[in-house]
Amino acid sequence: MTFGRRGRELFVESTGSVRASDSLLAHRVAWLHFVDHETNLAIAEKLGISRFRVAKLIDLAIDTGIVSITFNSPSETDEALSERVRRRYKLSQVLVAPAVSDSEDPRRTKQRVSQLAARYVSEVLVSGSVLGVAWGSTLDGVATAVESLGGLPTCDVVQMIGEIPTVENSLHASELLRRFKNATGGRSFPLHAPLLVPDEATARGLKSEASIARTLRKVDEIDVAILAVGSWRPPSSRLVDVMPLADVEEGHRLGVQADVCGVLLDLHGNEIVSNASRRMIATTSAQLRAIPLTVGIASGPEKIAAIKATVLSGLINTLVTDEASAQALLQ
Template identity: 30%
Template sequence: MARYLEEARALGIVRIDIRVPAATSGGAEPARLAAALGIEQVRITSTGPDARTTRESMAQAAAEELMAAVFDGAAVGMSWSRTLDLAAGHVTALPPCSIVQLAGALPVPGSGNSLELIQNLGRHDGVETWPLWAPLVVDNAATAQSLRGQPEIAETLARAGALDVAVVAVGAWQPGLSTVWDRVDNRVRLAAARAGAVAECSGRLLDAAGKPVESELNSRVVAVTIEQLQHTPRVIAVAQGAARAEAVRAVLAAGFVTTLLVDQELAAALSGNAV
């Protein structure tokens, strides 16, 4: 039998591949990593040959987590990222529920935006949407305050304080690791960094201890607050890449994440620092 197998391999009829399961890649086993990080659940997806492939795998997993979490009559908050934008397209069914947009629009070249994401989810029967008719970041605090006072926007933001489930993305306060970073000038970026910002979640900045960072950016953002997320029973957070490990730990320190969805590379980085 062994001789036949060797001949088959030599002829190219049989090929033997050894693959490492996503759940154990990099020494990061989901249940063990979740316990080490102090959260309910960790889900690990494969790290692909490029960011786009990795993002697609994460988007499918995020859609599955969302569909599993939503129940009839639930109030669901959705933030935006390129991964979550893709995830909306993988959602095949939702029970009757309310979908609340958690962050104003922040168009990214080659991607959609938070308003389009909400509209995409709203195509399912019985789903009511609460859009946030504003940009995520505006030019000054006075404009943001005025927008937050508009009835439609105020009602959506108020609903963000009474959610059953929320889905958010984690960015690091560094170039290329947060879509918000590119929306503000260097003065604001550096001031926030000096104030301790290491993580960004729906436009809200957090320091390494998970504390909200008071900055000019915070006053210019139209989005859910960290306090509102802390009052949400179930929060699914999505992050990709080892470079976001510090940011993820900061968001976890804020105490609102119950399920963390990461790729293998980030899981390995978190495992090395958390276990």
């Protein structure tokens, strides 16, 4: 063991690779840094050492176990599984709601996924953002969860898809627009048109109408879009439920696997142009890809193929789903 003095520091060097004085000093530096939240510069001035030495001592405190850092993930997310799915599909972010039990009611799973999505949206939105909203039972659940959180930052809300006839008023695109507008306290941009019209000429005419054109232009300003994923095989899509039979049959012949905000996709995520898609009044695939943050929300075994098609399509860059679906995406 060697005793000595180096500058202003008295040290004792043990036979190991870490000096005893370093261990004591590392403990002191770590306390000042992690507990008292002092900057490296402040610590350096207080102890009479360099900022570089402070940084090295912090590393030493971590490496030798003086400081133990534990990362506590929110209980409603599975970080490891999320990261594996994110890397596999090259997404910006994936949030996975872990399973509560093997026999969980699918409705409860869907509710937890909606709650996770609502919390995420509440964290990424900032005052002055523009929020885009599609439609569907999943987004109905997100709206309910947002309301329970007490609202969202003040921002404009844009209806991204025309109205679809349904007996459930809560699923109307305009009703979801109203609920999200109330949650944000901002302005709303409704799309006063049906999603499907009789022919292409009618669709072109409606898109040029002043109020509709204004909303479709506002889509280009959306910062965050929240989107549901519909499945065609097996059928689990509100769009399939209300489309004319001839359009559904054509979609099946063309190999439609999923629909996202009115965009039809095949199993590999390629967009399918059909007679129905030409008659739709909704956000285009090009507009979706231009939105900085597009959040796809879906869960359940019946949606797995549709979710895969959607993440492959590039229409979304963030996915919120359940544990079983995430595991299936990795198989």
